[in-house]
Amino acid sequence: MATVSEHPEKAAAYIADRSRSRWHDGALWFVRSKRDRMAHSLPEWERLRSTASQIKAHTIANLPEILQQFEANAKARGVHVHWAADAQEHNEIVLEIVRKQNATRVVKSKSMLTEECHLNPHLEANGIEVIDTDLGERIVQMRGERPSHIVLPAIHIKKEEVGETFAKYLGTEPGASDPQYLTEAARQHLRSKFLEAEVGITGVNFAIAETGGFVVCTNEGNADLGASLPRVHIACMGIEKLIPRLVDLSVFVRLLARSATGQPITTYTSHFHGPRPGCELHIVLVDNGRSRIRDSDEFRSALGCIRCGACMNTCPVFRRSGGHSYDAVVPGPIGSVLSPAADTKQHRSLPYACSLCGSCTDVCPVKIPLHHQLLTWRQQIASQGLLPVSKTAAMRAGSMLFQHPRIYALAGALGRRALRWLPKSWIYNRANPWGLDRDLPEPPVESFRSWWQTNRQGTSVDEGMKSKGAKNGK
């Protein structure tokens, strides 16, 4: 059983370095602004979003048929199709394909699915070297960390720190921090890895039922080198990556890069329809909890996610607290919806890492109602009895207070006095985390109730409301 992870604790550690938190906030806001410029440049943007949302809803509703259609068409093109019910089975399938080649060197391009399944440790434990080839992922891999963002895996790391890491592992000049210089060093290093590799693993952005093919999008070209040099290409995908028709790509390709990084399209949008002559192409279809999310009327639409990361870039909590504070493979708003579905207890704090501002819902290219889903999770977590005592006790007290007008009045009077007379340390202390970064307002001289009694004596509150309503013509 995994341990419970609390977002506020992890976030506090990140925010402790205020200048870093501010820097991270700014870096992501920059990406969000680029996304806005791109979205606003297309008059048909909203139409694209609703079309995309509908295509995904259709696909998820018809998933068994669409998966079978995809499988049949992929097989007809000479592709080996594998099915994995869970992460462990996925890892075993990949290991077996690698072993059949007597291979020990694997290059991998970015795939959140293989992160989710913890493929790297599984292969490494079996004596296979796995090199992440996306620059950000390679940096994170060398540092023994995890990606903190699904599109920008190293967004939390400063260039000076990348310089230190590269000096240690790639022999670059100590103290060097020029991104151009560091990227060149990584290019040389990874070229040798591409040339040595016997198997290339990629993720999948979209798989097309009608053709049996799939699409991978990158800016660096790492997926393409990994898929076109080694003799064997394994593409790993969640079963929700399907789309019905090739022409649907026109909608998703237009939305993806614009939403993700504010580019009109990624540099490479590669369409794989069968193996190279004399080579092998494998596709692993993974469930790992997706069918369970599909069962839920509330959360089903979250399976439409195309992993653009726009909800992270816009989220005021993510921007300040950093991706690692979520302690989940997919962080941010969409991760806070998906992670509790995998393990509610472990991720119970994530739906609260949210101010319900709704910005994630506004930018989502497939219109997932993210902040509504986060609110739904809060209800489910409370009803499953998974809330910490600090929250349940306060809520019980609140409930009691609002149900008993006399106690409410008394508490108000006490509170006004307490705020005026008590020393600050009694109000702002460890028992009141709310007060850590907030100041309470100046207490009013009197309550609304006492003001009413003085100024509207003789009428009850109810009558007052009625006469007001009558004046308004109701």
Next chain:
Amino acid sequence: MGSKARDSRQAILDRLRSREVTPVELPAIFGDDSISQVAIGFDDPPTQFAGTVEAVGGLCLQVGSMQEALNKLEQDEVYRDAARRCSLVGDEIPGNVNLQEIEDPHELSSLDFLIARAEFGVAENGAMWITDRDIRHRASLFITQHLALVVSRQSIISNMHQAYERIGQPETPFGVFIAGPSKTADIEQSLVLGAHGCRTLTVFLVDEPA
């Protein structure tokens, strides 16, 4: 894998089938309207395309003929310095690496310059469509240090809907949209051209009336 894999396939499909989900109609991409009515279109797609190619980090040169393209190449330091050149656009542009004679794509690791033809270009994003129909090693497109693509001015369309309409059904195992040179911004969001693929991308927009 054997029987266990078959079991998982059946188990996943059974699980999915055990929950009936209210069907949602698959939308026509643009309803009853034609693409040109509802998606962005440009009065002068080639000019828009040339601008977008530059915006995504490429160099776009408008030429009247392949001879003119060759003249421009010969003025280019990168091309002059390239020791191993491969041309897939015919004899008008010579090369000294022949893909047909190469068995193993790993031999292309020292390729300096590749010039190939794209089937068409897209004005909204500067992307060009290339398939492996006439390219023996698709790795050549990604492993070369520098890439030049020739695309006909008359082939430029406005948007991706027209692009997929034009592609129809894929006939070859591989097709790719390339927009600009390989790039990354993984170190502090600083844009660096030449991540793993080509360091530079030159586009020859050639006037070829039908």
